[in-house]
Amino acid sequence: DAMVIQNPRYQVTQFGKPVTLSCSQTLNHNVMYWYQQKSSQAPKLLFHYYDKDFNNEADTPDNFQSRRPNTSFCFLDIRSPGLGDAAMYLCATSRSDRGSYNEQFFGPGTRLTVL
Amino acid sequence: RKEVEQDPGPFNVPEGATVAFNCTYSNSASQSFFWYRQDCRKEPKLLMSVYSSGNEDGRFTAQLNRASQYISLLIRDSKLSDSATYLCVAHLYGNKLVFGAGTILRVKS
Numbered sequence: 001d002a003m004v005i006q007n008p009r010y011q012v013t014q015f016g017k018p019v020t021l022s023c024s025q026t027l028n029h030n031v032m033y034w035y036q037q038k039s040s041q042a043p044k045l046l047f048h049y050y051d052k053d054f055n056n057e058a059d060t061p062d063n064f065q066s067r068r069p070n071t072s073f074c075f076l077d078i079r080s081p082g083l084g085d086a087a088m089y090l091c092a093t094s095r096s097d098r099g100s101y102n103e104q105f106f107g108p109g110t111r112l113t114v115l
Numbered sequence: 116r117k118e119v120e121q122d123p124g125p126f127n128v129p130e131g132a133t134v135a136f137n138c139t140y141s142n143s144a145s146q147s148f149f150w151y152r153q154d155c156r157k158e159p160k161l162l163m164s165v166y167s168s169g170n171e172d173g174r175f176t177a178q179l180n181r182a183s184q185y186i187s188l189l190i191r192d193s194k195l196s197d198s199a200t201y202l203c204v205a206h207l208y209g210n211k212l213v214f215g216a217g218t219i220l221r222v223k224s
């Protein structure tokens with residue numbers, strides 16, 4: 001089945017120790033997103049790739065970086081995790097043409113714990 | 116003011132009840148709207164899209180009032196399996212969605 005896959009599902013890291021979360025998709029969608037969701041809060045968009053074009057949200061801290069080496073994969077790098085970065089990180093994809101919008105499909109998320 | 120606001124609930128209802136959630140949005144340029152369902156510690160999943168005045172799918176009805184800038188979701192004949200958080204989502208422009216914080220529904224037997 002076509003899907004959005006996130007690895008790992010649970011990640012524990014130490015304060016300040018870099019961590020990378022991965023997302024892959026078999027939907028062949030051209031747009032990939034990373035969201036941060038804290039408990040009882042709305043998912044917050046960090047950035048997205050439209051094809052190879054990177055689009056950063058204005059309030060996303062520099063501590064968060066992303067890479068998209070090809071259509072199928074997208075990575076979220078947290079350079080120096082702080083306690084406040086503990087959250088669920090959701091990857092989503094959509095097929096989008098300029099001027100139209102289609103449904104976003106979410107992966108199962110990676111729950112990050114910072115010790 | 117948040118771009119998308121929802122009553123966080125929780126709404127506690129018995130099986131078979133009808134329940135309605137409201138959501139307001141601040142940007143009148145919002146083009147379309149969605150209701151997503153999110154189970155505890157799981158990812159959001161699309162429940163309904165709302166492009167014009169409303170949409171109906173079985174027990175679920177969504178309505179859009181552009182003049183008052185609110186969207187509603189009505190669930191009829193509630194099931195235990197409807198227990199979840201319901202996220203109201205606005206599509207502003209391009210590929211960006213803005214999520215509300217969600218309304219918690221608990222259906223009890």
